[in-house]
Amino acid sequence: MFQRQFNGARLREGRIYRGLTITDLANELGVSKQMISKYENNKAVPNLDSLLHITNILKFPREYFYETPVEVKTGSTYFRSLLTTGKKEREMQYDRVKYLTIIRALLEEYVDFPELDVPDFSDRDIGSVEEVADQVRMAWSLGDKPIKDVIYLLETKGFVISSLNLGNRMIDAFGSQHEIDGRLYYSIVLGNDKRSFYRRQFDVAHELGHKVLHDPYLNIEDLSKEEFKQIEKEANDFAAAFLLPRESFLRDVSIHPNDLNYYTLLKKKWCVSIGAMVMRAYKLGAINDGTYQYMQRSISHKGWRTKEPLDDLKDLKDPVSMKQAVELLIENDYISGDGFMQKLSQHYGLSLLREEVEDLLGLEEGYLETEISYTGNIVSIKDKLESRSRDITS
Structure with a gap:
């Protein structure tokens, strides 16, 4: 009788x-x-008792440890704060973003998502990060106006985005490029620990900066501390320039550049944190060094580094496209929760617990356990089930 082999690489993963x-x-x-x-290293195989313990400890189904996953070419994972994120914490997230992308590939068999649409600057002579940000705005027809929802914008441009409880306040966001069956994806995971819409705007723009500016297959573990700092600085500068375009933001901030209360009004318009706007104003020359240092001390004294004015008044925006896709399929009877999980396992070599998938996609707990009830006579139920079975297995 054919028996599947234990996959030691999956245990490590x-x-x-x-x-x-x-x-x-x-x-x-x-x-x-x-x-x-x-x-x-596949030099030994755990017995049944040990395997049961492993599944309970790691919270993966038994099948997970016997599968050969779909081939995914994965680039480096860029983090919102590379220097403050330890290697162990980074390694924990590598496969989380990969699994998210595999689920996206499954959903694309059923749902039309926007194509990944990001300007390619690899063959262009672009002089500065500021120019790159302007070029992206131009390519996306954004003009010089505020961006009200960066997450929604990137989802319309084909990015795969999820929001998760990462349990680590040092990780704001991370992203990486993946390739499955010749199709490119860029996936971003956002941490839910800091519930500020305005700070999240910058986090997302920072990850966009990594996508636009940096080699997706660069081995960041080989970088020196100084190279890490440079990559972070470039992504931060891009995010600031992308969210707060030079000319239009300068016109606004120059009215009262030294007044922190005025920045609260600007925060409503530009949808960016006060801290980020003060930094941008300083780098654009709207405030001098002495004023900038004084404003930074004031921000600390007011406790705004943890929580700024208006943070409680603006609801956090979460990604919607992946969640909408699953709901569209299940609510319209294209696939059941069980069918979705089975296809993820059988076609993509990725058996996960329902709770894990619900978390990755931002679904309500238990959503994929929803049973579809049918009305009508026995014959119509059979026809419907057979039709759906062919759709799932085709």
């Missing part, structure tokens, strides 16, 4: 996904570190 070291998992299982290493 799942362990890192949950933030466990080899020592952590060994202690949980009551085995040696050497045995875990053997499992992960």
Whole structure:
């Protein structure tokens, strides 16, 4: 009888996904570190009892550890704050964004999403980050007006975006490029720990900066601290220039550049945090060094580094396209929750618990457990089920 083989690479993947070291998992299982290493390198296979413990500890279904996943060419994962995000914390997120992209590929079999539409500057002679930001605005016909919802904008441009509870306040956002069956994706995950619409605007624009400015396959682990800083600075400068275009923002801020209360009014218009606007005003020469330092001290004294005025009045905008796609399919009986999970496993080699997928897609807890009820006689039910079965397996 044919028997599937345990996939040790999947054990390593799942362990890192949950933030466990080899020592952590060994202690949980009551085995040696050497045995875990053997499992992960296919030198040994866990017995049934150990496998059950592994599934409970890592919270992946048994099938996950026996699958060969769909091939995904994955680029470097860029983080909103590279310098303050430890290697372990970064490694935990690599496969999270990959899994999100695999789910997107599945959904695209049923739903038409916008094509990824990002200007390519690799063959252009662009002199500065400021110019690149202007060129992106021009390509997307944004003019010099405020961007009211950056998440929605990027979703209309084909980006894959999700918002998750990451359990790590040092991670604001991260993103990376993926390729599945020759199709390019750029996926961004946003942390839910800091519930400020205005700060999130900058986080998303920062990740867009990485996509536009930096090599998607650069190995960031090989970078020096100074190179890390330069990459972060470029992404921050892009985000500021993209959200606050030079000429139009200068016209506004120059009216009362030294008045922090005036920046509260500007915050309503430009949908960017006061801290980011003060920094932009300083870099554009609207305020001098002494005034900038005084304003920074005032921001600290007022406690605005943690929470600014208006933060409680503007609802956080979450990504909608992936959630809408699943709801569209299930509510219109194109596929059931079970069918969705089965196809993810059978066609893409990715068995996950329903709760994991619901979390990745921003669905309500238990949504994929929803059973579809049918009315009518037995024959019509059978025809309908057979038709759907052919759709799922075709």
